[in-house]
């Protein structure tokens with residue numbers, strides 16, 4: 465049975481976007497696809513607030529994270545982790561033989577700029593990674609403050625995982641000075657999973673030339689070369705159906721809803737969930753002042769069975785998420801992202817109120 469998804473990806477996708485996946489194929493070396501990809505790139509530049517080059521990847525976001533840490537680390541990377549997805553950067557570095565150090569906080573806390581300052585001041589690193597929105601803990605990291613500190617270290621490349629927030633929160637890539645900013649289609653963009661995209665600076669590409677073994681499929685320098693020189697093409701056959709759908713969805717985001725309205729809608733929904741949690745005797749896991757606008761992680765202070773709760777919600781056509789990894793059963797998560805409307809969220813919260821005490 466179909467359930468309304470209040471999980472942090474994949475999200476519900478509107479029917480007209482699903483229909484775009486059924487568009488007849490075009491060749492991947494044609495004028496039509498170049499025009500399609502140019503349009504997508506220009507709209508993504510607006511969404512990312514950047515003039516940097518946009519690269520699409522037929523993979524989920526983790527593929528581009530792997531490509532980025534491997535393609536750009538010539539010396540040593542420092543990974544600032546606030547949860548499971550921060551730890552993923554470390555795993556990607558480790559399994560690709562990229563030298564790295566991991567700095568992890570107690571879950572529920574943010575990455576603070578002074579900690580980044582302390583590590584970058586050692587001069588040991590040429591890359592640092594930050595998770596913009598940690599989907600396990602519901603923390604949105606203070607990237608503006610981090611950008612301020614980073615100004616002292618202009619030569620260190622900054623990689624950002626914005627998988628669960630780009631399209632739901634304003635991330636001004638150029639103003640912040642982010643070198644590589646990565647997102648996936650199945651979270652705030654409101655598309656099915658299977659494609660991801662990133663922005664990348666010219667200086668990152670220059671720096672990456674020192675790295676010999678960048679792999680092939682996720683070699684960001686090779687992807688960049690194709691996008692720039694061909695132009696707007698890819699070394700291998702991309703998911704053309706995703707491109708049709710992404711083109712349509714970006715047009716809707718930019719021209720029908722508008723970015724500011726979209727971000728405000730996410731904020732409204734985040735506030736609704738936080739209030740519901742407190743009103744119903746729960747606590748929010750994350751530290752006040754650093755909470756996510758796209759997903760809320762709630763401490764299971766009443767020790768209810770999240771599995772049973774989700775089963776009962778399922779019978780009523782809804783689904784939320786259990787906690788992730790070590791936070792399973794200790795927390796539960798409600799996502800409020802992509803095209804979700806506050807009215808739908810209110811329905812879920814009303815049903816939750818009825819079901820939690822059963």
Ligand SMILES: *Cc1c(COP(=O)(O)O)cnc(C)c1O
Pocket residue numbers: 472473524525526527549595597598599625626627628648660
């Ligand atoms: C979902 C998620 C990922 C993984 O993205 P995939 O597209 O599933 O590879 C990485 N980081 C964060 C913050 C996420 O929420």
